[in-house]
Amino acid sequence: MAVITLTTDFGWKDPYVGAVKGAIYNELEQVNVVDISHDVSPFHIAEAAYIIQNAYSSFPKGSIHIIGVDAEHTVENKHVAVKLNDHYFICADNGVLCLIMSKLNAERMVEINIHDRISSNFTTLDVFVKTACHIARGGTLEVIGKPIKSLKNISGIHPTVSENKSYINGQVIYIDNYGNSVTNINRELFESVGRGRSFELSARSEKHKQIFNRYSDIVKFDTPVAKRDVDGRGLVIFNTAGFIEIATYKSNPLTVGSASTLFGLRLDTPVVINFNAS
Template identity: 80%
Template sequence: MPLITLTTDFGWKDPYVGAVKGAIYKELETVNIVDISHDVSPFHIAEAAYIIQNAYASFPEGTIHIIGVDAEHTPENKHVAILLNGHYFICADNGVLCLIMSKLKAEKMVEINIHDRISSNFTTLDVFVSTACHIARGGTLEVIGRPIESLRSITGIHPIVSESQSYINGQVIYIDNYGNSVTNISRELFHQVGRGRKFVLSTRSEKLKAIYDRYSDIVNFEVEPNKRDVDGKGMVVFNSSGLIEIATYRSNPMTVGSASTLFGLQIDAPVIINFENS
């Protein structure tokens, strides 16, 4: 049975998510639809890129992923369908796949050209649904588009390393449900540039000198629980996606606070790691 996922910035108040699902079922009654997220910040490509990068690989190969973020069809915002790492992606060519494609090469890429057959300005509902259902029926990408060689990228999604290898200049690209601020600096890049040197991570007013592998590493379990006083304490951790995340231990934006609220670390906030000279 075909599997189609949805990642959008539609939210849940409006009828758009339901309309997209209804359109899919109208074309294919035997299909499974999975919501990855509909809470992407409106038009925020980097946030959508982070979400889809960290979700798609958990699905079986052959899954079709519709990404409805900044998807209006314009001369500068083409629609594409891509076969990448055994998965199909249908989205606008706006940089949303640049995190995945920084390490993987697409098997096939086409610019969708079926717009003249469809009259609507709700492109996720019409063009993306029609393309997804075509693929789900076993159709090929070449039938619904012309081959292309490359996709657009977006600035800010990748960190900058100084020529002297003395610092990494990154930024916050995602705020999770706990208020933790995820950066675009990977564990791999940190170790590659740092080479074991001492460092200071600076962002807004915070300066931190340690990175943990787990949230609980900040806790001294030899101290009695009522004397630990670590809830809400700022920390840096390599998260499950292998990215540096600025967090507060057992954070809760409604009680002890979170990195995003206590440190002012919203999306696009700068994060700089300075390394000591060798």
């Protein structure tokens, strides 16, 4: 049975998610429709890219992923269908696949050209659904689009490195449910540029000279519980996706606070890692 996932910035209050699901089931009775997220910040491509990159590979090969973020069809925002790593992605050509395609090459890519057969201004409901269901039935990409060789890249998704490799400039691209702030700097880049040198990570008023692998690494378990006082303390870790994350231990935005609320870290907040001379 085909699997179609949905990642959008629609939220849950409005009828859009239900309408998309209804349209899919109206086309295909036997299909699994899975919500990845509908809480992407409106039009925030980098946030959507982070979410889809770290979710899609958990699904079976051949799964179809609709990404409805900044998806209005215009002359500058074309619609594409891409086969990548044995998965299919249907989205606007707005840079949302940049993170995935930084390491993997697409097997096939087409610019969707069925818009003249559909009359609607809700393209995720109509064009994306029609395309997804066509693929789910075993249809080829070439039937619904013309082959293309490249996709749009956008600034901000990838960090920059100084010419002498003395620093990395990045930014916050995702804030999770706990208020932890995920940067676009991954472990691979950090280690290749840093080469074991000491460093200082700066994000607004936050300064850190150590990166942990787990949240609990900040806890001194040989200290009595009553004297630990670590809840809400800031730390930096490599998260499960391999990205540098600025966090607080056992964070809760409603009680002890979070990296976002306590340190003023928002989407697009600059993050700089300065390395000391070796």
